[in-house]
Amino acid sequence: MTAPPLVAPPREKTRVPLTSRVPSRFLPVIATFVVFVLTFGAGSIRYEGFATGQVVANLFIDNAFLIVVAVGMTFVILTGGIDLSVGSVVALSTMIAAATLRAGWPAWLVILAVLATGALLGLGMGVMVHRFGVQPFIATLAGMFLARGLCFVISVESVSIKDGTFRDIALASIELPGEVAITYGVVIALIVVAVAAYVLHLTRFGRTVYAVGGSESSATLMGLRTGRVKVGVYVISGFCSALGGLLFSFYMLSGYSLHAVGLELDAIAAVVVGGTLLAGGVGYVVGSVVGVLVLGTVQTLISFEGTLSSWWTKIVIGVLLLAFIALQRLIVRRQPVK
Amino acid sequence: MLADERSAPSDTAPLVELQGITVTFPGVKALDEVDFRLLPGEVHALLGENGAGKSTLIKALTGVHATDAGEIRLAGVPVSFHGPAQAQDAGISTVYQEVNLCTNLSVAENILLGREPRRFGAIDGRAMRARAAELLSRIGLHIDPGSALGSHPIAVQQLVAIARAVAVDARVLILDEPTSSLDAGEVAELFRIVRVLRDEGVAILFVSHFLDQVYEIADRLTVLRNGKVVGEYATAKVGRLELVRAMIGRDLTVLDEVERRSERRVPSEEPLLRAENLGRAGSIAPFDLELHPGEVVGVAGLLGSGRTELARLLFGADRADSGHVYFDGKILKLRGPRSAIAHGIAFTSEDRKAEGLVADLTVRDNLILAMQAARGWARQVPRRTADELVAKYVEALDIRPADADAVVGTLSGGNQQKVLLARWLVTRPKLLILDEPTRGIDVGAKAQIQKVVADLAAEGMAVVFISAELEEVVRVSDRVVVLRDRRKIAEVSGTEVTVDDVVALIAGEAEKVPS
Numbered sequence: 001m002t003a004p005p006l007v008a009p010p011r012e013k014t015r016v017p018l019t020s021r022v023p024s025r026f027l028p029v030i031a032t033f034v035v036f037v038l039t040f041g042a043g044s045i046r047y048e049g050f051a052t053g054q055v056v057a058n059l060f061i062d063n064a065f066l067i068v069v070a071v072g073m074t075f076v077i078l079t080g081g082i083d084l085s086v087g088s089v090v091a092l093s094t095m096i097a098a099a100t101l102r103a104g105w106p107a108w109l110v111i112l113a114v115l116a117t118g119a120l121l122g123l124g125m126g127v128m129v130h131r132f133g134v135q136p137f138i139a140t141l142a143g144m145f146l147a148r149g150l151c152f153v154i155s156v157e158s159v160s161i162k163d164g165t166f167r168d169i170a171l172a173s174i175e176l177p178g179e180v181a182i183t184y185g186v187v188i189a190l191i192v193v194a195v196a197a198y199v200l201h202l203t204r205f206g207r208t209v210y211a212v213g214g215s216e217s218s219a220t221l222m223g224l225r226t227g228r229v230k231v232g233v234y235v236i237s238g239f240c241s242a243l244g245g246l247l248f249s250f251y252m253l254s255g256y257s258l259h260a261v262g263l264e265l266d267a268i269a270a271v272v273v274g275g276t277l278l279a280g281g282v283g284y285v286v287g288s289v290v291g292v293l294v295l296g297t298v299q300t301l302i303s304f305e306g307t308l309s310s311w312w313t314k315i316v317i318g319v320l321l322l323a324f325i326a327l328q329r330l331i332v333r334r335q336p337v338k
Numbered sequence: 339m340l341a342d343e344r345s346a347p348s349d350t351a352p353l354v355e356l357q358g359i360t361v362t363f364p365g366v367k368a369l370d371e372v373d374f375r376l377l378p379g380e381v382h383a384l385l386g387e388n389g390a391g392k393s394t395l396i397k398a399l400t401g402v403h404a405t406d407a408g409e410i411r412l413a414g415v416p417v418s419f420h421g422p423a424q425a426q427d428a429g430i431s432t433v434y435q436e437v438n439l440c441t442n443l444s445v446a447e448n449i450l451l452g453r454e455p456r457r458f459g460a461i462d463g464r465a466m467r468a469r470a471a472e473l474l475s476r477i478g479l480h481i482d483p484g485s486a487l488g489s490h491p492i493a494v495q496q497l498v499a500i501a502r503a504v505a506v507d508a509r510v511l512i513l514d515e516p517t518s519s520l521d522a523g524e525v526a527e528l529f530r531i532v533r534v535l536r537d538e539g540v541a542i543l544f545v546s547h548f549l550d551q552v553y554e555i556a557d558r559l560t561v562l563r564n565g566k567v568v569g570e571y572a573t574a575k576v577g578r579l580e581l582v583r584a585m586i587g588r589d590l591t592v593l594d595e596v597e598r599r600s601e602r603r604v605p606s607e608e609p610l611l612r613a614e615n616l617g618r619a620g621s622i623a624p625f626d627l628e629l630h631p632g633e634v635v636g637v638a639g640l641l642g643s644g645r646t647e648l649a650r651l652l653f654g655a656d657r658a659d660s661g662h663v664y665f666d667g668k669i670l671k672l673r674g675p676r677s678a679i680a681h682g683i684a685f686t687s688e689d690r691k692a693e694g695l696v697a698d699l700t701v702r703d704n705l706i707l708a709m710q711a712a713r714g715w716a717r718q719v720p721r722r723t724a725d726e727l728v729a730k731y732v733e734a735l736d737i738r739p740a741d742a743d744a745v746v747g748t749l750s751g752g753n754q755q756k757v758l759l760a761r762w763l764v765t766r767p768k769l770l771i772l773d774e775p776t777r778g779i780d781v782g783a784k785a786q787i788q789k790v791v792a793d794l795a796a797e798g799m800a801v802v803f804i805s806a807e808l809e810e811v812v813r814v815s816d817r818v819v820v821l822r823d824r825r826k827i828a829e830v831s832g833t834e835v836t837v838d839d840v841v842a843l844i845a846g847e848a849e850k851v852p853s
């Protein structure tokens with residue numbers, strides 16, 4: 001390492017080669033997108049009727065709740081944490097929604113109660129992580145058992161939702177040009193993604209999320225409010241899980257203790273496949289969305305195939321995960337060498 | 339105490355004034371009634387051995403530690419900070435030894451994180467980059483503010499940290515050992531910036547172990563020892579010897595003892611280790627090297643010249659992709675640190691915090707670790723043996739505090755290094771590879787470690803000694819291997835080797851190297 005780089009002549013802004021900056025930061029997201037295009041392309045070549053707008057729309061419809069949950073997970077993973085409770089919180093949300101609706105609560109109050117419960121659970125886990133220094137894995141594992149347990153307290157049976165408002169929202173479809181229809185769930189999910197991207201990139205809270213993931217001690221020494229952020233991401237994740245749970249109850253029109261078992265792993269997989277570093281500090285919400293779409297496409301492909309069993313989805317996702325983690329290692333290892 | 343005419347005219351009111359500051363940690367008085375003044379527009383060096391209280395003083399000033407007694411005045415007004423953020427708001431910025439920035443974010447963000455310009459509540463990226471560019475150009479650093487911080491070398495990151503520090507219109511800038519990982523050219527660049535800031539009236543507190551640098555940059559200096567102020571001096575009026583004496587509070591007998599080893603061994607015996615054409619692509623070009631028992635071989639070169647890479651290859655921490663290693667005459671396949679340790683090769687990493695010690699364990703546990711590894715997990719080291727060993731090495735290496743149950747993380751840098759050294763000595767290695775064993779530690783501890791190295795060689799151990807300080811390498815070594823640009827370029831031996839010779843070799847034909 002010699003001195004020249006220090007005193008290099010000022011480079012003009014326009015001459016900064018964009019291509020040299022793109023790879024390290026966006027490569028994982030681009031790679032995910034390429035994988036998505038390839039899997040989808042393979043499907044459309046192989047099956048007639050695969051490459052239609054409605055199949056794409058269905059990807060969103062079927063996975064709207066997962067997108068929302070993955071967005072919350074992205075916040076947590078960006079700080080270097082993990083949230084194992086999301087699947088249980090989704091189940092608990094469907095349960096609370098179904099039970100309170102059955103008890104005759106108005107829909108708006110139900111929605112409010114569900115979202116508040118999710119955020120509150122997140123707050124509890126965030127405080128455990130930040131105040132008491134509990135490992136995120138353990139704190140959210142506790143949250144996972146707690147939420148799943150609470151489901152059974154409410155009811156061991158599946159409770160169907162018969163409320164008019166919920167049914168209306170669930171069954172309503174929005175016609176898009178080209179004879180494609182989507183649900184309100186998709187709209188909500190896309191709004192969540194947009195808000196999340198705004199928060200992460202254009203607010204101090206969001207930038208602090210990245211700073212904490214990069215180096216928490218540095219962020220603290222820089223005078224950033226790391227405590228608020230560390231608790232905040234779990235609140236966001238809890239809120240997103242609750243919202244995801246609402247979308248899921250629109251989708252299933254029932255509350256059930258065994259809904260969304262293992263969903264936390266799908267969400268983590270989507271985030272990682274979407275290019276977010278598990279160590280924190282690097283990643284984009286958009287990547288997580290594409291990650292969800294990749295998982296969804298694989299599922300769709302396998303259902304189109306018909307003869308393949310559903311566990312093939314798991315195998316393919318496993319292979320994808322491995323491939324993406326290997327890719328991330330390569331990128332991370334390349335960076336320090338300069 | 340001496341008065342200073344250059345930058346401390348008696349009528350200049352101090353910007354920062356500490357009076358009777360006392361900070362007590364369980365069992366220790368880290369600072370004992372310390373008085374300290376920092377004037378606007380001066381560079382003030384803070385000197386002292388490890389554990390003298392330099393870091394504590396900085397932390398007391400920036401509100402990281404609470405003070406038990408005394409008063410801190412900023413521009414005449416008594417202040418009391420609760421954390422670095424508050425100190426920053428009051429205009430006191432600190433740049434730490436380890437770059438405390440986020441490498442995953444852009445340069446501009448690192449400079450302005452927490453004070454980003456906003457428009458309609460959203461961070462205004464364009465304005466932020468413009469402001470960052472302005473701040474960077476103020477300190478004469480021309481890099482793209484949009485680039486990722488991690489894509490720049492450590493030296494540049496350090497300068498970015500300074501840009502961040504001055505971004506708050508800092509009136510006081512604290513530089514805590516900012517030069518420990520910079521090479522000569524980079525230090526010069528840093529000093530240029532420090533002078534610019536000083537001339538703008540910023541009060542700069544500079545902590546460093548390098549006396550040369552202190553003499554080059556500081557206007558005045560304060561020496562601490564054991565938590566007390568020894569004196570406040572004008573740099574121009576104090577001699578080196580006097581200064582070192584003030585710092586370590588004893589005569590330089592230890593230093594004298596390691597003055598150049600007079601009797602150089604002629605390696606008559608078979609080499610203990612012989613590397614033939616050993617190399618690793620992208621790490622270090624193939625080299626030959628012979629290490630004899632009882633010999634200290636120094637490795638000299640600039641930062642990034644391949645010093646550590648060479649050590650890691652010899653230890654097997656990185657796998658070589660060319661060449662062979664012969665150990666005791668037999669070919670040695672190094673499959674990793676475990677096999678190296680099994681053959682009696684020990685390696686202390688330059689990054690003692692991350693790759694050396696287990697900070698949460700006690701001195702005893704750390705000492706026993708390597709030995710336990712050598713014995714296998716089933717045969718526990720008996721408590722008595724452990725205690726004896728610990729007592730022996732704590733005394734031999736003068737580890738302070740002399741407490742086997744002290745948690746290593748609480749020890750000062752020099753003492754941590756001694757524990758690390760002791761840990762390997764416990765296993766009685768045949769070859770000891772020391773990578774920057776004296777980095778960031780004080781003069782006294784440095785001398786002690788150098789002496790230990792000399793003694794070990796006299797006992798027949800082969801030692802590889804890597805250090806950024808050429809003077810030290812030349813003094814300690816029988817033979818010096820010179821590296822440049824990840825290539826072994828020369829090997830010099832004999833008593834007549836001087837620092838200048840080695841510098842000339844390193845500089846070589848490469849004119850671009852500024853040192």
